[in-house]
Amino acid sequence: MMRKRTKYGRYALNVFAGLGLVYLFAPIFFIVAFSFNKPKGNFNIAWQSFTFDNWLHPFAEQSLTHALWKSLEIAAVSTFVSTILGSLIAVALSRYKFRGSEGINLFLVLPLTTPEIVLGSSLATLFLGQNFIDFGMTTIIIAHIMFQVSFVALTVRARIRGFDWTLEQAAQDLGATPIRTFMKVTFPLILPGILAAALLAFALSIDDFIITFFNSGPVQTFPLQIYGASRVRIPPQINVLASMILFLSVAILMTGTIAGMRKSAEKQATAKKFKLLHRK
């Protein structure tokens, strides 16, 4: 009796999880489906008829395409800078024991526990009171780097937490210069963590709306363009570009997962071989 009940409980939970996945994908299904819609009028929100037109002309909405390029440009620059700044912090925190490291750890969490609207509006008050920089690309990039640095530092720190820093000493004992040690030993080993953090920072920058909204001036990024246009028109190209970004990210995610699986499989295989050798 008891057994049966727990079995039903098991089923119920799995069904709930399945429904959860359906819920997660509901809007995604709509976004992709409506990229094949031929809308009547300016708003692509009611289903009319199936067409490939939008996919054949994904860049037909010039202002949208332009905004997407701007977003990519901003994300590239801000990710580059924030990855360097954040990784340096992460290396300092995990490589060295030093006075004040706990304070730094706490300080790094602060930007993450501050609502975006506060970050955005406060940064805008800073830029309002000066005449060095106008609102535009520069202010957006500064804002993005500001919130990316913490994310990068925490991600890299988590990834290199178990790193064996004595390897550096070993390299130096074998006569490597500090620079050579860094290039040949340290950097290759912490690179995967840095790349993961950079990918996260890039995604955050591309999708950021609230902070950018306060600091953009006349510049239109992809989310800002969608926001501004959504009152007058929602062209199907929005759905096409969104689906493209989605498929591209899924492809990147999948190559990453597959590479990771292959690597762990290889590791297991070598470990097995090693064991077999020793058994003989």
Place this chain on the structure above:
Amino acid sequence: MTETVVRKNRIARNADRVGMGAMIIASVCLVALGAHWVIGPMVSVVVLALFLVLGSVLGLAVKGGPEARRLLAPYGLLKPGMLWLALFFIAPVWSLLRISLSTKESRFSVQYNFSWAFQNYSTAFRDFGKQFEHAFVYAAIATVLTILIGYPLAYVIAFRGGKYKNILLGLVVIPFFTSYLIRTIAWSTILADRGIVVRVLHAVGLENVFEWMHIMDNGKLLNTPAAVIGGLTYNFLPFMLLPIYVSLEKIDTNLVNAAGDLYSSASRAFRKVVFPLSIPGVFAGTLLTFIPAAGDFVNAQFLGNPNTTMIGNSIQDQFLKQNNYPVASAMAAVLMVSIATLVLLYTRIFGTEDLA
């Protein structure tokens, strides 16, 4: 001669103090400059101090020998990022607080005079009390909902995913690779008055139940408080699910088996073993969900109506449309301080040391 050597050694031995002190002084200089705390000729004095401090640390690193360099190294690595955060995170908060206590010269002026103008705060509370209430209530309900949806999902993936674990986790994350705004607009299409959900509910006859539960309002689903809360729940679900997953994944399944071997029922094993071990995940997830949800204005804008606006909508409107920076800053400051207070209280009560 020997005296100077001894002194030099003492500085070299305490190089870490010098490094930390230099970092703090440089940060304070940048905050003062950025927030217009200092004006006129004082600016050049502060700039000079900034360069002097950084220069002297550089000098110590060059002259101080390997021991001093080793002690200085972490601060050198920290400095670029920390100074960036000082100038573009701390200084802005400072200037936000200053503007929130300033008055405008005239309605269209861009000049502000700092005058301890606390009336901005009373205006913020008087005119936007409702919006504060909405922000905190909606965000709290959405956070509870993300736990109710996210926890079972994370549980199933972590304990029953088997070799599909990574794929399932990928499936959970994939929807969030589309733009935040587009997702929210898609929800407004789904929940629209003649949209699929309303029609299905009508056909099945659940409309009355939903009306009774105050989820629907006169046959409408879109532009109700429920839609705003639903949007918040959807958009911040991964911030709850992923930390819970991480903490569940770490649990040694042998512990659960041991509980079973000791004649614990499955539900009791969950209550006594699994759930307590997953609390750090729920804790982190709650912060990561509640904080951005309370400051959000996108969901209220696309899924709500003029009576469901949250404090984010008001800050955005006062700041960017009305150019009423003092009151907008006062609202942002109140939001920041109340969230910080809530986080501190929450950490005190449920706290785990491993927040990050």
